[in-house]
Structures are given as C-alpha cells and as structure tokens.
Amino acid sequence: MMRGKPGYEHLNEPLHISLKAELQVENIDARLIQARDLLLDLLTPMDESQDFYKKQQLRELVVLNGTLREEGSPMSGSVSPY
Template sequence: MRKLHSVTQPSAQGWLGTSGSATQQIINKTLRIEVPVDKFPNFNFMGRILGPRGNSLKRVEQITGCRVMIRGRGSIKDTVKEEKMRDKPGYEHLNEPLHILVEAELPANVIDNHLNYARKILEDLLKPPVDDTFDDVKEAQLRELAILNGTESPAHLLMTPFNNPGMKRPKTRQ
C-alpha cells in the first residue's frame, strides 16, 4: 500500500471538468487506516467513526468524495453474526484487526489530495480524548443525535448562552 503524505483540502474544481482536462485519466486507489483498538480497548471507535445514524461517516464521504468502509474484527455490531460470517466468502476481513478502507476513483491529478483529506479527518476521529471528562467530538455527536430525535431544536442550540463561554446565564426572579 502506498503511503500518502501531503494533506490539503481537495477542490472540486478540476475533477468535475470545470478547469481540468476532460481526458484526465481516472484511477482507483485504496488506503488502509488501522484502528488502535489494542492501545485503547475500551474506547468506542465504531460509534466515533459512524456517528449518529452513520452521519459522521457519510459526512466524510460527502466532503472528500471517497468511499469509507469499516472492516475487520468488531466491524459487525452483532458478535454472534460476526462469528458466523467470519470464514464465508467476502467476509475474510473479519479475521483481521479492525481497520478502515478509504477508496477513491478520481482523476490522477486530485486523487491523492482527496485520500489525504479523508485520512486526516478519520485520524482525527480515531484520537481518543486526552481528558476523559470532556470529549468535544462525542458531545457534538450527542447534540446532533438530540436534533435528529427531535429532543432539541437546532435554533435552540444556536441561541443558548451555554454555547458561548463568555456569556453568563441570565438571572431569573423567583
């Protein structure tokens, strides 16, 4: 597997045909990112990568133009089903440690930028919080889930004084 080094946010210009050559060669590349479950066995990497209703993973795919697939031991939520599928054709990856495959089929002049950008986002998601009492990614995902479930409205979350640490809670009379 080829290692990619530079990380830049990909630009849609060029591979959509706006300023690039229409005859640009389309290539397919895949990169593998190991999930550090051995270093952090109690951390919920699957939940962190997927996010509420799979939205975090979908967002990475949408932003980068790459396909993201979670593979390996622990990639199937139901452990009994995973054990049954382990040696069946197409499920050989279940014998490997948990990992992420990022696949792109894009013009040669932009594919590395897209893959690097996906790698950067995913590696940031795979970093457990330094402080166990505060996890900004998990907090944002829980807020998103509350919005999706209808228990919080997006307008309410934007207007709350608790989103701005410089604001104080308004005093109320009793």
C-alpha cells in the same frame, strides 16, 4: 459468529479502513490525505466535556427513558429531597 463463513473473510484481518478514489490523477493524493485527516479526527478520542454528539445522544436517551430533568426544576441536581 461469522468468522470463517464465506463473505466474512475480512473479520480475520486487523481493523483497518480501505479508501478508494476514482478521481483525476492530479487530485487523488490531496483527496486521500484529506480523507485520512478527517478519519484521524473522527477516530481520535476527545475530552468528554467537549463531545457535543455524545451529550446529544445521552440527552435523547434520558428523554426516551422519561428521566429528563430540566435545568432549574426543583428536582434537578444531585441532592435528593428525601
């Protein structure tokens, strides 16, 4: 909806990340490489069984929905009592 409107010209460009650094010249390359490596780690998909943050978010969602069943409760598991 915002494409073509002033201030949103970047929406017509391919997805990218722009890094800017105001550091001493001798530190810039090392810090930009460090930032690139961190961003690659964040953008690389991981095995869902190892994704702590996704598990935490899903747990918070079921708490908000009121559908959390604690481990060991009689209603936990995939077997219906009916």
